[in-house]
Amino acid sequence: MRCSVLRTAGELEVQERAVPRPGHREVLVRISAVGTCGSDVHYFRHGRIGHFVVRDPLVLGHEPSGRIVAVGTGVDTTRIGQRVSLEPGVPCRRCRYCHTGAYNLCPDITFFATPPVDGAFAEYVAIADDFAHPVPDHVSDDAAALLEPLSVAIWAHRRAGTGLGSRVLVAGAGPIGLLVAQVAAVQGATEVLVIDPDPDRRALAGAFGATAALDPAVDDPRDPDVDMDVDVFVDCSGAAPAVLGGLAAVRPGGVAVLVGMGADEMTLPVSALQSREITLTGTFRYANTWPAAVALAPSVDLDRLVTGHVDLDHVGDALSPDPAQVKVMVRP
DSSP states (O other), rough: OOEEEETTTTEEEEEEEEOOOOOTEEEEEEEHHHHHHHHHHHHHHSSETTTOOOSOOEEEEOEEEEEEEOOOTTSOOOTOOOOOOOEEEEOOSSSHHTTTOOOOGGEEEEETBBBBBSSSSSSEEEEEEGEEEETTTOOOOOOOOOTTHHHHHHHHHHHTOTTTOOOEEEEOOOOHHHHHHHHHHHHOOEEEEOOOSSSSHHHHHHTTTTTTOOOTTOOOTSSOOOOOOEEEEEESSSSSHHHHHHHHHEEEEEEEEOOOOOSOOOOOHHHHHHTTEEEEEEEOSSOOOHHHHHHHHHOOOOOGGGEEEOEEEEEHHHSSSOOOOOOEEEEE
């Protein structure tokens, strides 16, 4: 099979490798589509994210969909031919986190495209059968792949407790921010404010369910005259000014959720967090979200996020940031 391999930062090579053989309770999936993510871009440009370092050649890509073409022992052969969305992190199933359902925190999780584990910019992958989730015919191959970032948005709102009547502020109108905004609306938020400095991204936010798209240069939440008083703030930017602005916008007793990956450290207004009893939490991937993502797929506009397609020979083009692109898909 062919696969796109990151040899070192900034250097990709299409290689021929053996097709994986599915092991016990595994399936072999012919990949149909893979979304490109900010983490793929970061590995491509810098060769590392925090303490995850690319030391050996690595196949990127962790937002895949495809079709099961073979099964290992212990898997019902009727699954052959089934269209699936792949949940890219398979946990150990034995640790305290797995046993309590928080398998995203499993210290031994095997996650696609996280060194040293290869991802899905390839023609075939093998994965545990229960992490290959069936998708209905009305969900396209691209949308099935994008159930992964949709799961990020679902998990953020589970952490936030967003519900009927919530007033939500989302910082960053990239793919995750747009999905967070859509999921907020689906879950019953009556106001969904999206803040982003880029006018084109603000226009997109309006098309993706935001009730208002704000310019931080005009509507700075830290300005005493700007009173947003939101129940939930979700940062999808990783930018310190956006985080600080969002925290200033949260009402007393509200919740702030950090999704975007930015600097390893930043200074926070601890006294304000304490005196206003704001709950501040992070997110790390997701757990038990695919059933909800499949069910929500018709209610969110996944296909409209897609602004381009490339093949394995042009993955580098997809990983070179272009402000005009929202989500570029790889079609192996």
